[in-house]
Amino acid sequence: MATHPTQYAHPEALVETDWLEKHLKDDGIRIVESNEDVLLYDTGHIPGAVHIDWRADLQDPVIRDYITPEKFAELCSKNGITPETTCIFYGDKANWWACYALWAFRLFGHEKVKVLNGGRDKWKAEQRPVTRDVPKYPKTNYPMPKKRFDREIRAFADEALAQSEAGKPLIDVRSPGEYKGEITHMPEYPQEGVLRGGHIPKAKSMPWKTATNDDATFKPASDLAKIYFDQCGVKPDTDTVVYCRIGERSSHTWFVLTYLLGLDNVRNYDGSWTEWGNKVGAPIEKGA
């Protein structure tokens, strides 16, 4: 039986709430809040945190894609971020959108990224300080990224299909009902226009939340290894593709596999089910 890691592969990718409260004013860090709830930041946030909205700031307003490298440079400059700035992401829903924003930053090659373990929920539950003051940082001159790392950490539909046909690890992180095809969106969320239900053939079902504790923190490395190595068949030497509905929940799983379990070859299929379930001729499996 394989031995499992007892420590995260990159423990430096996480910061704890206690640490962050003591380092709010450190030079070289930028706290970034990213939420599902579009006005939540305005109701009170961690002192010094800037707000980056997953849709308004990171997605192209017209076509379904991310912003251009030029726009990313503008976004970072506006928020006083340089390539040397360590961005600490946090947000609601156990850091879903924080992980999505982090993944998008990595897409543009920003390397210094961390997640606040437990996110906004834990910070609030511990009654740590919040403010409605919006910070102003001197504008920087973030250089335009030379490329977007689409090939490295992002998968497209044809690559998800190839992953399926090759029988390589493909993880569906949606709710069991979505995976089985009983529903086309997660419980409690709006239907975003998917015509078909089910999952990509051979995808393993492992809801994203399996990786978290009740307080929104990540489970220990040994638990994560059991979930993904033993139950999902993920292997360090084989590339893995994760997907959900629009790529946000799978960003959470991408973070777990990449930073906490240390896999080098994980890609997020952000087109996810809202693309696959509408794609003419795309093969679909239903049921468990």
Place this chain on the structure above:
Amino acid sequence: MSKGCGKLDESGAAEIRSDGTYPAKLNKIINLFESLPEDERRETLVSYADNAKKQEPREGENFNLVDVRKDEECMDTVGVYLHVDENGKAHIRMTLGPEVQTLTRAMTAVLCKGLEGCTPQEILDLPSDFVTRIVGAELVRIRSQTIYYVLTRIKSICKVYLDRQRMAQVA
């Protein structure tokens, strides 16, 4: 120009506005939001959201209809309580679960205040285009699926009330 809520005519049906204007209280809120720059609009929405709890039922209040449920469009349970007084005016109260999003909280306070004293028929006839004028184009663009939810729920309870009234008249 704004116009107050209509009176019931002899048959009990509400006066329907024909000039496309809104109830006076709601119109005042719309005008306020439209006069604000985007930053202040968001601040004001948050202020309304902070006040959503004040729209909960108060002790001793009685209601003609209560509709408490958890819909897939919303993150948590939302309750709508309708009281129609002897003059046919509707008074709406609402309860919101802790996971309900800030924008939904804000719209709860806006609509409970703005529609206070309208008749159920006036609420039902209200065009929904004013919602975007309150929320603003940017928030509509990025979260279009959530902004109409509260209005839909309030209209829904008014429709049930009116349907029952009509059934009772037929019977």
